[in-house]
Amino acid sequence: MFRSFSCIGSEFRFAWLWGLPFQLAFDRKSATLEFRKLLPNVAAGSDLEVRLKAFVRGFHAPDRPAHRRLDPARLAVHYFNRRGTATLAFAVRDQDPGYAVQKALQVVNEIFLGFLNLHYPEYMAANFRLPQE
């Protein structure tokens, strides 16, 4: 699924959804995977941010199918907004990096496809130059 894959230190860079560039860093000390600069132009407190946070929280919801759920005992997801750029960090709480990577990719995949593309097509067009047609 990934193209143009490269690894510099503990940071992985690759083209993924719609060929867009992604950066995934792993901090061994804190056992955290971080999708850096994931979403530009997300105003703090905006409707987009409020709904995005709720969408991310929903991955822990007990009524979510087990195969789509994040086990909080194994992986915690944190949202940061740094000067209008959203970053997602995934704290690995067990010793299973495979689970963490798989779930982190699932979450980002769903944010782009199931949330932004569905509910904020104009944001995707403005920030990622996806066609609105």
Add this chain to the structure above:
Amino acid sequence: MKKSRRDFLNRSIATAAGALGASNTAAAATSAPAIRVPEAIPAALRSPAKAATFPMRGAQVFARACKEEGLAALFCCPGNYDVINAIAEEGIPCFGGRTEGSMCAAADGFIRVTGEVAACSGTEGPGFTNMIMNIAAANAARTPLLVLASNKRVSEDDSEMGIQTAYQQPTTEGMRKYGKRLIDPNRVYEYAAYAFRQLKTGVPRPVHLDFPAEISAARYKDAGELRYFHEKARYRTDARPHPDPKRIRVLADMIAKAERPMIVASTGVFYSRAWDPLKALAEKADIAVVESGVSRGNFSDGHRLSASTAPGALMSADVVVLVGQYSMPNVGEYHFSPDAKIARIDPDAADIGRNMPVDLGIVSCEKAALEALAEAVQPARREPWVAELAAERKKFEDENADFYRTGLSYKDAVHPAVIAHDLGEFLYRGNLAKEQTTVVSGGYGIARYTRRFLRAYRPGQICNGAYQYGAIGPDCGYSFGVSAAVQLGIGPQQPYRGSPVIGITGDAGFAYSGMELETMSKYRIPVVMIVYNNNAWGVQGSGRASHMYLFQENLRYDRIAEALGARGEYVTRPEDFLPALKRSFAIAAKEKISTVINCQARREFWVRAQYPPGFLGKVEPGCMAYDH
């Protein structure tokens, strides 16, 4: 396949003649002459077909080949006279419309709901170039469309003698499967064979032939003057590629190990008429099916295994089998998990692996592969998966119901959610059999709503608008061709023969093909055309540029329809849409008269902050699919 178009048209024109006069009260009030169908039209349609025999002209030889190949219909404007006249004489259903571009779209729409090859035709130069947008759309849709055009004499090449000089073949390069300017009169039959061999094998696309006058007017005393003259069993084969049994076993094993397998049933399923083995396979092993592609209904939306209206379930699929997915999405365009294993079944080995990496490729005719796979898979029950599909379908319906309630609260114009909801209620939960009505799901922003509410319960029930090429405007053309197919009862439309068709378009799109309301009226091909009128193009401009995105407000597309011999309804309040739809459909069914329902909306409906839920995004594949 029945094609007694003359009977149908004679009946419907006779029935409708009085009704149309009655409906044109405005015209009567001003003493203007009533719009009427001239007797010359039914008279021409009543005249018997006459198969040509030697001695024949080139156009007749070609028309004979078309007849023998079962060309299902021709949509054209005058021009390319020898060829279209010869095709009409052979008894192939022919329709003459108002622009070549719209007639090209009509042929495309006809094919997309029947699976049969049809043709469009125009004169050299301008008639041909008028078709270009819709040839490109048909190419993106992988439509087996036969594009015909006349051309200047070869002996006049480069001379600009007279008018309309054009080299056609370079123009369609990149938007066709095969093209040829016919040069040698003795090879006209041979190139007809080339055309049908391409149209009826492999992954379809348009085929473009242009006829210099030396070809169409050539004369042959007997078959001996043609260098290549065989019957079709000798110049092409109906054989289909069958799958490698080892790969079928691998795929059956992948499915057996999966918890949530899903098939994406796309364009190739329709053209290979593989809906029965698809159903058998899905039911045998509880495999979910989601649709994509140019037409919908290969797998009923009402089936417990359907995921077409369960977009939330797509991410759960752990094995995805793409079947006949000719317009191939890139990673990110389909809503699947990055963990899902991907298999592709496609007749073209060279396409497997394009855009989306695959874990398994199977080169095969879709029908043959689905039959083999249905044999090979182990029976399985996957109740948790079936329950998840049902839950996600309900979630989707609940979300749609919320959109409708919100849309209904806007009283000063007709919100697209109201149109979409009421249309769904009328088609599937009213007095009509839910399988009956074929719909052309076009438009731009309106389509983001209507596709959520439209359902397909049988093959060819929904024609998916301009589809991958994204052309704004062919919808009235598509609707005419689709309704022609339904009136003739071709292919999967046969049980619904004579039913009216629903077409959906926007006010921007109406400008491109709205004149075909006249063609619908002339032939009494009934369409209820819903025009979403938001006074603007689909996208918004801003600042000093904004005027370029806007139209005059409150334009009366309904009155254009009336002026063209159809009916018009102007709907400005949400509660008036459903009654207008019912009236229009009843008249279309009984009197074969088409209607434009001009739904007055607001361009601000796309602004979420002002009018939630605003312009909607989409999930593909499934009922919202458009790009692929």
